[in-house]
Amino acid sequence: MSSVKRIIPLLDRVLIQRIKAESKTATGILIPEKAVEKLNEGVVVSVGPGNVTKEGKTIPTGLSEGDRVLLPSYGGSPIKLDSLKDKEYLLYRAEEILAKLQ
Amino acid sequence: MSSVKRIIPLLDRVLIQRIKAESKTATGILIPEKAVEKLNEGVVVSVGPGNVTKEGKTIPTGLSEGDRVLLPSYGGSPIKLDSLKDKEYLLYRAEEILAKLQ
Amino acid sequence: MSSVKRIIPLLDRVLIQRIKAESKTATGILIPEKAVEKLNEGVVVSVGPGNVTKEGKTIPTGLSEGDRVLLPSYGGSPIKLDSLKDKEYLLYRAEEILAKLQ
Amino acid sequence: MSSVKRIIPLLDRVLIQRIKAESKTATGILIPEKAVEKLNEGVVVSVGPGNVTKEGKTIPTGLSEGDRVLLPSYGGSPIKLDSLKDKEYLLYRAEEILAKLQ
Amino acid sequence: MSSVKRIIPLLDRVLIQRIKAESKTATGILIPEKAVEKLNEGVVVSVGPGNVTKEGKTIPTGLSEGDRVLLPSYGGSPIKLDSLKDKEYLLYRAEEILAKLQ
Amino acid sequence: MSSVKRIIPLLDRVLIQRIKAESKTATGILIPEKAVEKLNEGVVVSVGPGNVTKEGKTIPTGLSEGDRVLLPSYGGSPIKLDSLKDKEYLLYRAEEILAKLQ
Amino acid sequence: MSSVKRIIPLLDRVLIQRIKAESKTATGILIPEKAVEKLNEGVVVSVGPGNVTKEGKTIPTGLSEGDRVLLPSYGGSPIKLDSLKDKEYLLYRAEEILAKLQ
Numbered sequence: 001m002s003s004v005k006r007i008i009p010l011l012d013r014v015l016i017q018r019i020k021a022e023s024k025t026a027t028g029i030l031i032p033e034k035a036v037e038k039l040n041e042g043v044v045v046s047v048g049p050g051n052v053t054k055e056g057k058t059i060p061t062g063l064s065e066g067d068r069v070l071l072p073s074y075g076g077s078p079i080k081l082d083s084l085k086d087k088e089y090l091l092y093r094a095e096e097i098l099a100k101l102q
Numbered sequence: 103m104s105s106v107k108r109i110i111p112l113l114d115r116v117l118i119q120r121i122k123a124e125s126k127t128a129t130g131i132l133i134p135e136k137a138v139e140k141l142n143e144g145v146v147v148s149v150g151p152g153n154v155t156k157e158g159k160t161i162p163t164g165l166s167e168g169d170r171v172l173l174p175s176y177g178g179s180p181i182k183l184d185s186l187k188d189k190e191y192l193l194y195r196a197e198e199i200l201a202k203l204q
Numbered sequence: 205m206s207s208v209k210r211i212i213p214l215l216d217r218v219l220i221q222r223i224k225a226e227s228k229t230a231t232g233i234l235i236p237e238k239a240v241e242k243l244n245e246g247v248v249v250s251v252g253p254g255n256v257t258k259e260g261k262t263i264p265t266g267l268s269e270g271d272r273v274l275l276p277s278y279g280g281s282p283i284k285l286d287s288l289k290d291k292e293y294l295l296y297r298a299e300e301i302l303a304k305l306q
Numbered sequence: 307m308s309s310v311k312r313i314i315p316l317l318d319r320v321l322i323q324r325i326k327a328e329s330k331t332a333t334g335i336l337i338p339e340k341a342v343e344k345l346n347e348g349v350v351v352s353v354g355p356g357n358v359t360k361e362g363k364t365i366p367t368g369l370s371e372g373d374r375v376l377l378p379s380y381g382g383s384p385i386k387l388d389s390l391k392d393k394e395y396l397l398y399r400a401e402e403i404l405a406k407l408q
Numbered sequence: 409m410s411s412v413k414r415i416i417p418l419l420d421r422v423l424i425q426r427i428k429a430e431s432k433t434a435t436g437i438l439i440p441e442k443a444v445e446k447l448n449e450g451v452v453v454s455v456g457p458g459n460v461t462k463e464g465k466t467i468p469t470g471l472s473e474g475d476r477v478l479l480p481s482y483g484g485s486p487i488k489l490d491s492l493k494d495k496e497y498l499l500y501r502a503e504e505i506l507a508k509l510q
Numbered sequence: 511m512s513s514v515k516r517i518i519p520l521l522d523r524v525l526i527q528r529i530k531a532e533s534k535t536a537t538g539i540l541i542p543e544k545a546v547e548k549l550n551e552g553v554v555v556s557v558g559p560g561n562v563t564k565e566g567k568t569i570p571t572g573l574s575e576g577d578r579v580l581l582p583s584y585g586g587s588p589i590k591l592d593s594l595k596d597k598e599y600l601l602y603r604a605e606e607i608l609a610k611l612q
Numbered sequence: 613m614s615s616v617k618r619i620i621p622l623l624d625r626v627l628i629q630r631i632k633a634e635s636k637t638a639t640g641i642l643i644p645e646k647a648v649e650k651l652n653e654g655v656v657v658s659v660g661p662g663n664v665t666k667e668g669k670t671i672p673t674g675l676s677e678g679d680r681v682l683l684p685s686y687g688g689s690p691i692k693l694d695s696l697k698d699k700e701y702l703l704y705r706a707e708e709i710l711a712k713l714q
Contacts, residue, residue, distance in 0.1 A: 100110040
């Protein structure tokens with residue numbers, strides 16, 4: 001099982017893999033790093049069960065694995081795990097996610 | 103489908119396209135950039151379903167696609183997507199929108 | 205229809221036109237600009253429907269078009285619309301308005 | 307009608323006239339301005355109807371016109387109206403008032 | 409009636425007279441002012457009726473006139489009234505008082 | 511009655527005596543003061559009755575006299591009473607206490 | 613009984629032992645200290661009973677002894693007890709824990 005699949009978000013948290021901008025043009029020319037803007041787009045990797053009310057009811061997050069989403073410019077907890085160094089993963093509270101992308 | 107139509111705002115968020123000030127006068131003379139004041143006006147592009155209460159009831163935002171609106175001077179999440187570079191889009195919580203314009 | 209009449213405040217917001225201090229004395233002598241103190245007085249131009257409770261009930265703001273009001277020293281969103289440049293309009297939440305003037 | 311009587315506080319606000327310290331001793335000797343300490347005492351000039359609950363019930367402020375009160379050291383909105391320049395008036399939320407003076 | 413008795417605290421406020429440290433030793437030797445530490449002890453002089461709930465119920469403060477109490481290091485509104493200059497009085501919200509002293 | 515026993519904490523406050531680190535080694539050698547780390551451990555000396563709900567119900571704190579507890583690094587009101595100078599006492603809200611020690 | 617087992621977290625707190633990064637490579641070569649990144653991973657050592665509602669109901673934390681968890685980058689109360697100096701223990705509120713690790 002891949003290492004990132006081991007992460008089970010708690011409460012209303014969602015695990016997001018940020019989508020990296022292409023560092024080459026379509027014709028294969030390398031773009032200098034500074035010109036590669038940080039994109040605010042990500043993919044939902046896994047979803048917590050949702051917050052629990054005082055009556056014990058769980059409120060689902062409304063997001064699903066595989067959803068492409070828009071991320072806010074600030075916030076999110078970056079995940080530092082040994083095996084994840086080549087990809088960028090973050091945990092957000094579901095209500096911080098701005099929008100889904102169809 | 104145009105790229106911006108792919109963005110489905112979550113909860114009570116609304117996607118707004120800011121209206122740019124004209125950079126030419128009516129007779130076609132170019133206005134230097136600094137003289138073009140940033141307008142606080144926008145058009146609603148899409149609307150989230152609304153916040154969900156703990157009882158599971160969805161509260162609609164009261165805004166509709168196509169509404170012309172007044173934006174607050176601060177706030178809003180600017181959307182950075184590759185295909186949107188020529189227009190300025192922002193996501194707001196519906197209650198941040200100041201007014202509708204008839 | 206005048207441009208300011210196009211602005212329909214949302215929720216509990218009220219649109220206020222600030223009352224400018226006279227820049228001439230009664231006998232027509234010009235007062236230097238610095239001596240014209242900014243007044244905290246305004247007129248209600250239009251009123252939002254009021255906030256909506258989670259039960260769907262609208263709470264009216266208690267203010268009406270034409271009310272003369274006292275404004276707080278801070279706060280309010282100044283409205284920048286092309287056609288409004290000669291007058292000063294602001295949007296406030298109704299509960300920020302300090303007092304009515306008879 | 308005196309100008310200050312025109313001010314009708316909104317919600318739970320109360321209009322207070324601050325009591326100025328005497329700038330003469332009992333025997334008529336002038337006290338230099340710095341020695342006249344700012345007093346925290348005031349008189350209630352008018353009282354708002356009180357806050358309104360979501361059920362539409364108005365909660366009276368518990369203060370009445372003419373009450374002598376102790377004011378907090380900070381807070382309050384000073385009223386700047388042309389005709390009020392010789393006296394010091396402030397608007398407070400009722401719950402900011404510290405005490406009544408018998 | 410003594411001047412401090414005129415002060416009727418509002419809501420859940422309590423009027424406290426701070427207890428001053430002795431500036432003489434038991435044998436009458438004067439202690440230099442810097443060595444007299446500010447004590448955090450006081451006596452309750454008068455007590456407000458308590459906060460009022462939205463249902464109109466008054467919640468008593470649990471403190472009584474004459475109680476010796478421990479004061480927090482910060483907070484409290486010092487009372488500046490002409491006739492109170494020789495003693496130190498402060499108003500606290502009842503829940504700020506740390507403890508009673510038997 | 512010892513002076514500290516006179517202190518009756520209010521609401522959900524608990525009176526804690528901080529446990530001082532030993533300033534000697536087991537074999538009696540003095541440890542220089544800087545090497546004596548401030549311990550986060552304390553003993554509950556007395557316990558307030560607990561907070562009171564708006565319905566008049568008292569919620570006990572869950573702590574008892576004699577409990578050994580872990581203290582947070584920040585917070586707590588140090589008690590300065592003449593007779594307590596050789597020991598370190600603090601008042602905390604019960605929910606600030608991190609853990610009990612068996 | 614080991615010293616850390618003596619710590620009984622209160623309310624919704626959980627006691628976490630942070631997992632230290634290896635300071636040697638698999639082949640036994642020492643990694644200089646600066647290259648050993650602080651990992652955000654820990655093991656749940658013990659779990660408080662959970663918060664108590666005003667109705668007296670206890671809400672369990674959803675975490676169990678032995679769970680491997682992801683920790684937030686900030687927050688947590690480090691535990692300084694004499695006998696714990698070789699390991700790093702922290703107390704968190706359960707809702708601060710980001711995710712479980714399978």
